[in-house]
Amino acid sequence: MRRQVRLFLIVHILYRPALIPKLWPAEPLRVIIKLGTIKEFAIGEYPSVQDTGKAGTGLGTAITEIKLHALVCDAPAKSFILGVKNHNGYYSCTKCTEGKYVNGRVYFPIKDTNPFLQTDEDFFNNKYEDYQIVETIFIKIPKFGPITDVPLDYMHLVCLGVVKKLILLWLTGPLSVRLSNNMINNISEQLMQIRNSVPYDYTRRPRSMKHVRLWKATEFRQFFLNSK
Numbered sequence: 001m002r003r004q005v006r007l008f009l010i011v012h013i014l015y016r017p018a019l020i021p022k023l024w025p026a027e028p029l030r031v032i033i034k035l036g037t038i039k040e041f042a043i044g045e046y047p048s049v050q051d052t053g054k055a056g057t058g059l060g061t062a063i064t065e066i067k068l069h070a071l072v073c074d075a076p077a078k079s080f081i082l083g084v085k086n087h088n089g090y091y092s093c094t095k096c097t098e099g100k101y102v103n104g105r106v107y108f109p110i111k112d113t114n115p116f117l118q119t120d121e122d123f124f125n126n127k128y129e130d131y132q133i134v135e136t137i138f139i140k141i142p143k144f145g146p147i148t149d150v151p152l153d154y155m156h157l158v159c160l161g162v163v164k165k166l167i168l169l170w171l172t173g174p175l176s177v178r179l180s181n182n183m184i185n186n187i188s189e190q191l192m193q194i195r196n197s198v199p200y201d202y203t204r205r206p207r208s209m210k211h212v213r214l215w216k217a218t219e220f221r222q223f224f225l226n227s228k
Contacts, residue, residue: 068144075153082146083134087156091130094118094150120145159217163224167212184209191227198222 071078075087078094085092090099090106098116099106118128123146124139126132138146170179179187191206198205203218206227215223 068138068141068149071138071144071150073153075156078150078153081136082138082150083136084128084131085133087153091128094147095152118147120147123147155217159220159224163220164212164215167209167220167223171209171212191223194227 071081073081078084079086079092082094084094088106090101092106093099093108095118096108096116099108101107118131122128123132126135136146138144169177171184172178188208188210192208195205202222204216204222206222207215207219
């Protein structure tokens with residue numbers, strides 16, 4: 001008798017960094033490796049993914065039920081894969097239905113009781129006309145929620161969003177929150193002191209605060225989590 005196995009998948013859309021040696025602590029299981037633009041890859045070419053959650057897929061002596069647990073990608077890739085509005089649009093949030101303009105930018109305010117939260121059911125029924133552009137093959141995958149199973153983009157929201165905004169406020173914001181030149185220079189000196197002590201697995205070494213507008217997401221993450 002064949003044993004029953006359940007397999008939960010987390011799909012992560014990766015680009016060139018996936019090819020960098022020693023990026024992952026363990027060797028990943030390669031399902032597909034592709035070079036080129038993401039638009040050349042169509043998941044619709046693989047219709048079997050629609051049936052994995054129904055009858056199961058045979059792997060050796062096991063019958064495996066495959067569940068797509070999460071779809072992880074950055075904001076631009078998410079817009080393309082889900083067939084929704086680009087990440088900088090007015091109706092672009094993957095969790096809320098409506099934003100608001102503040103100083104020429106689109107914001108999605110956080111409220112304790114937000115009446116404008118999206119649901120999987122409404123997405124399946126194409127009720128978000130201002131958000132959904134084209135139909136995505138992912139809605140045909142059983143037990144996958146295009147809203148609940150697609151996490152927010154940590155890199156753009158936290159590293160290049162909140163952390164960068166806070167640092168720029170401390171450097172060039174109103175006097176009530178701006179740091180003094182001595183404090184800024186002190187922080188820069190400490191960053192330069194630890195520059196040569198950063199472990200090999202860190203992708204970038206710390207840079208001075210005067211170069212903050214050139215920092216990459218990994219530098220903001222390191223400043224936020226590790227540079228103390």
